[in-house]
Amino acid sequence: MSNDNKKEGVNKIGINWYPGHMAKTKRLISEKLDLIDVVIEVVDARIPYSSRIKDLDNLVKNKPRLIVMTKYDLCDRKETDKWVIKYQNEGYKVLTLDLTLNTSIDKLISKEIDDIMTEVNAKRAFKGLSKNKPKVLIVGVPNAGKSTLINRLVGKKVVNVGNKPGVTKDLSWIRVNNNFELLDTPGILWPKLDEEKVAFNLASFTAIKEDVLPLDEVSTYILKMLYKYYPLKLKERYGVDFIDEENIVEVYDAIGRKFGCLIRGGNIDYDKVINIIINDIKNGYIKGITFDLLNN
Ligand SMILES: Nc1nc2c(ncn2[C@@H]2O[C@H](COP(=O)(O)OP(=O)(O)OP(=O)(O)O)[C@@H](O)[C@H]2O)c(=O)[nH]1
Numbered sequence: 498m499s500n501d502n503k504k505e506g507v508n509k510i511g512i513n514w515y516p517g518h519m520a521k522t523k524r525l526i527s528e529k530l531d532l533i534d535v536v537i538e539v540v541d542a543r544i545p546y547s548s549r550i551k552d553l554d555n556l557v558k559n560k561p562r563l564i565v566m567t568k569y570d571l572c573d574r575k576e577t578d579k580w581v582i583k584y585q586n587e588g589y590k591v592l593t594l595d596l597t598l599n600t601s602i603d604k605l606i607s608k609e610i611d612d613i614m615t616e617v618n619a620k621r622a623f624k625g626l627s628k629n630k631p632k633v634l635i636v637g638v639p640n641a642g643k644s645t646l647i648n649r650l651v652g653k654k655v656v657n658v659g660n661k662p663g664v665t666k667d668l669s670w671i672r673v674n675n676n677f678e679l680l681d682t683p684g685i686l687w688p689k690l691d692e693e694k695v696a697f698n699l700a701s702f703t704a705i706k707e708d709v710l711p712l713d714e715v716s717t718y719i720l721k722m723l724y725k726y727y728p729l730k731l732k733e734r735y736g737v738d739f740i741d742e743e744n745i746v747e748v749y750d751a752i753g754r755k756f757g758c759l760i761r762g763g764n765i766d767y768d769k770v771i772n773i774i775i776n777d778i779k780n781g782y783i784k785g786i787t788f789d790l791l792n793n
Pocket residue numbers: 567568569570571594595596597637638639640641642643644645646657658659660661662663664665666682683684685781
């Protein structure tokens with residue numbers, strides 16, 4: 498947790514977070530783009546800005562787009578809803594979803610796709626072309642919930658899901674009730690990371706592989722964000738009610754003692770403390786949080 502480590506950690510995120518297979522996924526998506534009628538951009542409702550792929554317009558051009566915010570059950574709805582309104586004002590269609598619920602989201606999505614296709618088909622008819630069965634591209638950062646969304650739409654497990662980035666490795670077509678076809682894709686990020694906050698937000702919500710992350714930096718970031726925006730949750734979970742640059746080691750010590758993370762000699766096992774904090778966020782034990790706050 499030294500300052501040197503901090504600098505190195507930020508660099509590490511910058512260097513390692515865009516593995517070659519993401520470039521390949523983008524190339525494959527580009528090749529298939531002519532077939533696509535609608536793009537569903539899957540966004541994590543807890544980071545409604547940071548989890549939007551920054552160069553997506555270059556990739557999917559002007560294809561009609563629907564933004565689906567997953568994990569609505571885990572976010573701070575008051576804050577996330579501000580982003581929904583912002584994106585709607587920018588002209589996007591936006592849906593917020595809790596994919597753990599047993600509601601029939603296929604009707605919701607079908608309706609949005611039908612709306613978009615009415616326009617698409619009108620243009621096709623004008624050109625003398627027949628109606629299309631919609632082909633829908635699902636894109637998003639790693640771990641956003643793309644494959645979960647597809648399984649929910651189909652009504653059974655047709656693609657693998659998992660609470661870590663990089664679960665989907667290939668592009669695959671899936672048919673939904675004869676209504677439309679979906680293209681599941683591996684999560685993608687963008688090559689140049691110029692916003693440090695975005696990197697830490699993506700890291701906090703497991704869009705970046707753990708083995709390339711400075712985990713102590715990520716857990717400290719999480720603690721500071723909780724202190725700044727959700728102090729009651731910080732207090733409730735960790736018994737901590739104040740954090741600044743000076744007392745951060747004491748904070749880790751206090752959390753370590755609270756959770757019994759001790760090594761021989763009564764010293765604190767910092768790796769364990771870091772794991773607890775990261776897993777609390779990863780597994781959604783701390784709910785009602787959004788780390789992108791408009792006007793902040
Ligand atoms: N609580 C909650 N968990 C969700 C929701 N949607 C997805 N998840 C969880 O998020 C994790 C990632 O889901 P995936 O569908 O595998 O994500 P993905 O975007 O396909 O990830 P990659 O294929 O790795 O890019 C899984 O543990 C899901 O159970 C949601 O609305 N609420």
